[in-house]
Amino acid sequence: MLPPDARLGNVDTATLPPPTEDTTISEAQRLRAREVMPPAHGMIQLQDFDYWAQKILSQVAWAYYRSAADTERSTEAIFCF
Secondary structure: OOOHHHOOOOOOHHHOOOOOHHHHHHHHHHHHHHHHOOOHHHOOOHHHHHHHHHHHOOHHHHHHHHHHOOOOOOHHHHHOO
16 A cells, blocks of 8 residues: 555546547457457367467556466465475
């Protein structure tokens, strides 16, 4: 939680830029992909998760998660015996 002196106030949504047509198209594509995405238990390989994550996540979210998965290993696997 932020300390009180770090809080700048509420966000005025009227000052946010309107969504662009490109953003709206991307969001619509992600929503359609979510509708046809198989359940997690239907995904067999890591590449299955990779494929669907790229389709349903925003470009920023996809870049963030993908950068941590370059080795395709979780840190938990290191501690398993």
